[in-house]
Amino acid sequence: MPVVGEPLAPSPVRLELERGGRRYSLHVLDAGLACCTVEVAAALLDGDAAREPGTLPPAEPGATVDVLVVSGTVSRSLAPVLRRVYEAPPSPPLVVSFGACCASGGPYWDSYSVLPGLDGVLPVDIVVPGCPPPPGALLEALETLAARGAS
Amino acid sequence: MTPRPPRARGVIGLDEAKCTVCMLCVRECPDWCIDIDAHVETLPPDEQNRRPRSVNVLDRFAVDYGLCMYCGICVEVCPFDALHWSPVAEYAEPTRSALVHEGDRLAQWEATAPEPAALDERAVAVDPGPRRRA
Amino acid sequence: MTVLAALEPVAGSSAADAFGLTTVDVDASAWPDAVGVAARAGATYLDFLTAYDDGDRIAVVAHVMTPDAGQRVLLRTWVAADDPELASVTSVHRGADWHERETHEMFGVRFVGHPGLRPLLLPLDVPTTPLRKAVLLDARLAVAWPGDKDPSDSEGRPRRRVPPPGVPADHVPPPRPA
Numbered sequence: 001m002p003v004v005g006e007p008l009a010p011s012p013v014r015l016e017l018e019r020g021g022r023r024y025s026l027h028v029l030d031a032g033l034a035c036c037t038v039e040v041a042a043a044l045l046d047g048d049a050a051r052e053p054g055t056l057p058p059a060e061p062g063a064t065v066d067v068l069v070v071s072g073t074v075s076r077s078l079a080p081v082l083r084r085v086y087e088a089p090p091s092p093p094l095v096v097s098f099g100a101c102c103a104s105g106g107p108y109w110d111s112y113s114v115l116p117g118l119d120g121v122l123p124v125d126i127v128v129p130g131c132p133p134p135p136g137a138l139l140e141a142l143e144t145l146a147a148r149g150a151s
Numbered sequence: 152m153t154p155r156p157p158r159a160r161g162v163i164g165l166d167e168a169k170c171t172v173c174m175l176c177v178r179e180c181p182d183w184c185i186d187i188d189a190h191v192e193t194l195p196p197d198e199q200n201r202r203p204r205s206v207n208v209l210d211r212f213a214v215d216y217g218l219c220m221y222c223g224i225c226v227e228v229c230p231f232d233a234l235h236w237s238p239v240a241e242y243a244e245p246t247r248s249a250l251v252h253e254g255d256r257l258a259q260w261e262a263t264a265p266e267p268a269a270l271d272e273r274a275v276a277v278d279p280g281p282r283r284r285a
Numbered sequence: 286m287t288v289l290a291a292l293e294p295v296a297g298s299s300a301a302d303a304f305g306l307t308t309v310d311v312d313a314s315a316w317p318d319a320v321g322v323a324a325r326a327g328a329t330y331l332d333f334l335t336a337y338d339d340g341d342r343i344a345v346v347a348h349v350m351t352p353d354a355g356q357r358v359l360l361r362t363w364v365a366a367d368d369p370e371l372a373s374v375t376s377v378h379r380g381a382d383w384h385e386r387e388t389h390e391m392f393g394v395r396f397v398g399h400p401g402l403r404p405l406l407l408p409l410d411v412p413t414t415p416l417r418k419a420v421l422l423d424a425r426l427a428v429a430w431p432g433d434k435d436p437s438d439s440e441g442r443p444r445r446r447v448p449p450p451g452v453p454a455d456h457v458p459p460p461r462p463a
Contacts, residue, residue: 046152053152076408103217103247107182110424110451112415113407117217117247128243129250131220134159136152141243178432183449186431190439207436 012065013057016050017143023049024146029065029093031085034072036099036132043135065089067142070122071132073101073108074115086122094145097124098138100131107131157265160221161240164261165212167254169233172207176225176234184218185225187211214257216242217250235264288349288356291326295319306348308359313371316362320347320374323358327351334374334384336392338418343369343392347381364394366417373399391416425451429459 012027030040046053068086086095097118100106105116118124128141155161172189188211194204226234237260244250252260270276289307295318297310311319328349336345342363350357364371373396374381385396386405393414396402412420430449437444448454 043152076411077406097247100218100220103250104215106218107220109182109218110422110428112411112422116424119247124247126243126245127217127247127250129216129219130161130240134155134161134240136155137240137243139152140241144243172436174432174435177434178449180432183428183431187434189434189436191436 011061012063013044014060014063015044015057015142016048017139017146018049019143019147022147024143026142026146027060027063027066028142029068029085031068031070031082032072033070033074033078033082034101036071036101036130039130039132039135040069040071040098040138043138047135047139064091065093067096067145068093068122069096069098069138070102070118071098073106074118074121075113076115077113079115079121082121092123094125094149095122096138096141096145097127098130098141099133100129103127103129155238155240157238158236159238159240160223160236161238162216162236162242162260163214163219163221163223163226163257164235164237164259164264165214165254165257166233166235166261167209167212167258169231170209170212171231172209173230175228175230179224179228181222181224182215182218182220184215186213186215209254211253212257213251213253215251217247235261237261237263238265239263286326288323288326288328288351288358291322292319292358292360295322306357306359308346308361311360311362313362313364316345316360317372317374317377319360319362320349321377323349323360324377328356328358331374331378331380331384332357334381334388336388336394336416338366338392338416339363340418341366343394345371345388345394347374369394370397371395372397375399390414393417421453422451425449426456427459433458 012029015026015028017024017026028044030037030044032040048057051057070082074082097103101108102118105114108114109116115121126141126145128137130137172187174187177185177187187209189207189209191205192208194206196202223236226236239260292309295311295315297312328351330350330352332348332350334347336343343366345362345364347360348357349360362371369392371394373385375385382400383405385399386402388394389396389402390404390407391414414420432449433446435444448456
């Protein structure tokens with residue numbers, strides 16, 4: 001666990017995806033804030049086209065972050081930390097907003113301590129609706145981003 | 152990935168022909184994510200109805216899937232069975248505002264909704280017939 | 286001696302059992318004594334300490350248990366809502382430190398003798414004591430409720446307007462965007 005004040009060292013997961021006959025390799029970092037993280041974890045464990053489902057990806061120290069998935073409720077206290085996670089990699093990653101809380105605050109849209117979505121904190125490239133979205137929805141969104149980036 | 156069950160709750164579709172604009176789904180939604188615009192029209196008397204009738208006419212039915220928490224309260228509360236679950240769950244968009252689905256998309260979702268479970272074999276199914284609209 | 290039996294001398298009255306949990310009401314002046322008596326009788330695990338807003342007074346509750354969860358009791362006391370002050374129980378349970386900080390920032394209860402009563406969870410620009418019933422959710426007041434519309438509005442007839450939950454009846458809703 002990084003201590004406040006220390007530089008953050010993200011450890012992304014390498015994911016191999018297939019779409020339209022093409023293979024894409026993405027390094028995905030999950031900023032798992034709340035319940036949606038469970039679905040992201042399931043997608044990262046089971047959704048790799050090259051790995052046996054349920055197996056852990058190989059460790060790649062120093063790998064860059066291609067995609068930052070933000071999953072779960074964004075409390076106002078945590079927003080600056082999330083911004084630092086986004087700014088930590090050497091080049092800005094793509095951002096996936098995963099779940100209703102990241103899209104709009106979701107069930108907590110009216111709370112005194114929750115941000116009504118990621119707008120204003122991070123530039124979002126794709127918004128995945130759901131509460132929570134199933135793991136397949138994340139894989140589909142990542143495939144869309146990968147195909148969009150390749151074209 | 153484990154395949155999702157055929158009656159999984161992914162998105163909600165609207166059968167607009169059944170909606171009477173009672174506004175119950177709008178008022179019961181905990182997230183305030185359903186938006187309805189409607190007006191009242193008066194139908195003149197005809198052979199079946201000797202008196203003029205007022206009907207609600209739906210102008211806009213929109214669901215904000217960026218807010219929706221998929222609780223299903225709207226589906227349960229609708230007295231006319233106009234809202235249905237569909238198993239489709241992959242409809243990510245580049246922007247949050249594109250997650251507001253209007254009537255045309257809600258009709259597409261309705262088309263993907265599974266058939267209701269079969270009635271008990273002893274049940275007598277009565278077809279209510281088409282609703283007479285303006 | 287059971288925890289409940291040990292509490293009898295300091296207890297005011299016991300509320301009825303609810304779901305197998307007995308609530309013991311204690312006078313505010315005897316609050317740290319009661320928590321200490323329960324701990325010495327075996328209820329050494331503080332599950333939580335929190336409060337709820339009961340109109341003109343605030344109830345502070347502490348759920349204490351024996352470590353094997355064989356006995357558990359909800360201790361409750363009452364403080365005045367307009368000046369809520371209560372003795373801290375951090376001398377009995379060190380873990381009460383964070384519970385009392387949270388109860389302080391959410392309800393405004395001042396815990397006398399607490400080693401450092403400062404906010405625990407809330408960002409500094411949040412309205413103070415958000416869990417008090419008088420503090421309303423700004424978002425619900427500022428956003429137009431879609432359920433405020435009705436098809437009959439097109440006929441121009443006045444009708445009774447019901448506010449959504451969390452909004453007082455006399456609140457004037459914001460003008461609807463064109």
